[in-house]
Amino acid sequence: MRTLQAGYFPATPPEWFYAVMTLHGLGMVGVWFVAGLAAMSFLLTKYVRPSLTVSWIALGMTAVGVLLLVAATLVGKLGVGWYFLYPLPFFSEGTWPDWATAALFIALGVLGVAWTLWSGDVLRAIAGRYRLREALGWHYLSGRSDPEVPPIIIIATVSCIGVLAGLVAAVVILLLIGWEVLGGGAANDALLIKNLTFYFGHMLVNITMYFGVALVYEIMPAYTGRPWKTNTLVVLSWNTVLALVMFAYLHHLYMDFAQPRWLQVLGQLSSYLVSVPAAVVTIFSTLVLTYRSQTRWSLAPTLLYLGVMGWAIGGVAAMIDSTISVNQLFHNTLWVPAHFHTYYLMGVVLMTLGAVYHLAVTLTAEVENLKRSRIMAAHLVVGGYGLMLSFYLAGADSVPRRFAAYPAELTSGPMLAGISLVFILVLFGGLGLYLWDTGRLCARALRA
Ligand code: HEM
Structure with a gap:
C-alpha cells in the first residue's frame, strides 16, 4: 500500500489498493484480537480452566471466516475498508460482485459467533472460581483482599464483558441489514448503523489492547522480581474502564452533524477519561516495577x-x-x-x-x-x-x-x-x- 501511495507502479488499478487495505485492516484487527485472547486464555489456565473444546471450535470458525474474507477481497476485490460504512457494501457500481458482499457479512457472522463463544467461555471459567463482584475486585474497595484476585482475572473479566457488548452491536447490525436485504424491510438509518459499526469496531480494538496489557501484568513480574498485585487503584481503574469504554467510540462521529450535540460532548469527555485509569495506572506501574529493579533485559x-x-x-x-x-x-x-x-x-x-x-x-x-x-x-x-x-x-x-x-x-x-x-x-x-x-x-x- 505504501509502495502504491509513493507513486510506484502507477498502472496498478486502484481497486487493488482498496481490496488489500480491506483485507489488511480486517486481517490485522482480527489476528491481534485472536492472538491476544489466545495468549491471555493460556496464561489464565494458571488460575481457572477455559474449555479446550471451545478454543478449538473458535479456532476452526476463525479459519472459515478468514478464508471467506480472503476470497471476498483478493478474488472479489471487495474494497469497503475494515469498518464498512453502510450502505457502501451495496453500492459497488460493478467493482465487486454481490457474492463478495455476502461473503463479508457471512464472515463477520461466523467470526462474531466464534468470538462470542470464546469470550463467553473465558467468563464461564472465571465464574467457576470467583463470583462476578470478586472477579471485578469490588471487595478490595471495602478494604478486603480475600479472596486474592490476580490482575489478569480482573482485566480478563472487564475485557470479555466488553467483547460481548461489542459483539451484540455486530449482531444487531447483521439483523438490521439482513432484514433490509432479505426480508424486504425499509432502508436502514445510516447514522444508526454507523453508530453501531463504530461501537463494535472501537470496542474490539480497545479490548485487544487490554488483552495485551493483561499479558504484561502477568509476565513482567517474572523478569523484574517484583510482584504486581491487585490493589484499590488497579480495581478502580479497570472498573472505570468498563464503564467508560462503551462511550469513547462517539469520537468517530464528530463530523456527523446530525448526531445530537450532547453525544459529541460525551464522546470527548469519555475519550479523555477512559485513557487516564487504564493507561496511566499501567504505565506508572510498569515504571515502578522496573525502576532500579534487577531486570535482565x-x-x-x-x-x-x-x-x-x-x-x-x-x-x-x-x-x-x-x-x-x-x-x-x-x-x-x-x-x-x-x-x-x-x-x-x-x-x-x-x-x-x-x-x-x-x-x-x-x-x-x-x-x-x-x-x-x-x-x-x-x-x-x-x-x-x-x-x-x-x-x-x-x-x-x-x-x-x-x-x-x-x-x-x-x-x-x-x-x-x-x-x-x-x-x-x-x-x-x-x-x-x-x-x-x-x-x-x-x-x-x-x-x-
Ligand atoms: C508492517 C506493518 C504495517 C504497515 C506497513 C501498515 C500499512 C498500512 C497502510 C499503508 C494503511 C493504509 C493507510 C491509509 O492510507 O489510510 C494501513 C491501514 C490499516 N492498518 Fe496497517 N500497517 C502495518 C501494520 C498494521 C498492524 C499491526 C495493524 C494492527 C491492527 C494494522 C491495522 C490497520 C488498519 C485497521 C488499517 C485501516 C484499514 C482501513 O482504513 O480500512 N496495520 N496500514
Whole structure:
C-alpha cells in the first residue's frame, strides 16, 4: 500500500489498493484480537480452566471466516475498508460482485459467533472460581483482599464483558441489514448503523489492547522480581474502564452533524477519561516495577516494556485527535492510521510478540542470545517508529487517509510514503529475525 501511495507502479488499478487495505485492516484487527485472547486464555489456565473444546471450535470458525474474507477481497476485490460504512457494501457500481458482499457479512457472522463463544467461555471459567463482584475486585474497595484476585482475572473479566457488548452491536447490525436485504424491510438509518459499526469496531480494538496489557501484568513480574498485585487503584481503574469504554467510540462521529450535540460532548469527555485509569495506572506501574529493579533485559521484557510505551505514545496521539477542535482538522487524515498503528503495531503487537517469546524460551529453557535479541528489538523500534513518523508527518500536513494515489497538490504524501518504505524494510528485517528465532524455539517445544 505504501509502495502504491509513493507513486510506484502507477498502472496498478486502484481497486487493488482498496481490496488489500480491506483485507489488511480486517486481517490485522482480527489476528491481534485472536492472538491476544489466545495468549491471555493460556496464561489464565494458571488460575481457572477455559474449555479446550471451545478454543478449538473458535479456532476452526476463525479459519472459515478468514478464508471467506480472503476470497471476498483478493478474488472479489471487495474494497469497503475494515469498518464498512453502510450502505457502501451495496453500492459497488460493478467493482465487486454481490457474492463478495455476502461473503463479508457471512464472515463477520461466523467470526462474531466464534468470538462470542470464546469470550463467553473465558467468563464461564472465571465464574467457576470467583463470583462476578470478586472477579471485578469490588471487595478490595471495602478494604478486603480475600479472596486474592490476580490482575489478569480482573482485566480478563472487564475485557470479555466488553467483547460481548461489542459483539451484540455486530449482531444487531447483521439483523438490521439482513432484514433490509432479505426480508424486504425499509432502508436502514445510516447514522444508526454507523453508530453501531463504530461501537463494535472501537470496542474490539480497545479490548485487544487490554488483552495485551493483561499479558504484561502477568509476565513482567517474572523478569523484574517484583510482584504486581491487585490493589484499590488497579480495581478502580479497570472498573472505570468498563464503564467508560462503551462511550469513547462517539469520537468517530464528530463530523456527523446530525448526531445530537450532547453525544459529541460525551464522546470527548469519555475519550479523555477512559485513557487516564487504564493507561496511566499501567504505565506508572510498569515504571515502578522496573525502576532500579534487577531486570535482565532479555527480549521478552524488552518487548513488553516497549509495548506499554507504544501504547502510551499512541494513546496521547489518540487523545489529541479526540479533541473536537483538533478533529476538525485531523479527521480522516493520515494522523488516524498514525495513532492506531502506534498503539497497535508498537503496542499490542510488541506485547504479544514478547509474551510468545517468553513462552517459547520458558518451554525450551534455551539460553538466549542477548546480542541477537538487541539487534531484533533495535530493528523493530527504528523501523516501526520510522513508519509511524511518516504517517504522523503526513497527517499533520493534511494528507488524507485511504487514498490509493494522491493528487498532485499533495506532494508530501508520495514523498513520505517513499521514505517509509526504507523503515518498513528495517521493520520486516526485525520481524523476520523474530519469526525465525521464535519459530525455531516453538518447533523444538512442540517436538519435546
Ligand atoms: C508492517 C506493518 C504495517 C504497515 C506497513 C501498515 C500499512 C498500512 C497502510 C499503508 C494503511 C493504509 C493507510 C491509509 O492510507 O489510510 C494501513 C491501514 C490499516 N492498518 Fe496497517 N500497517 C502495518 C501494520 C498494521 C498492524 C499491526 C495493524 C494492527 C491492527 C494494522 C491495522 C490497520 C488498519 C485497521 C488499517 C485501516 C484499514 C482501513 O482504513 O480500512 N496495520 N496500514
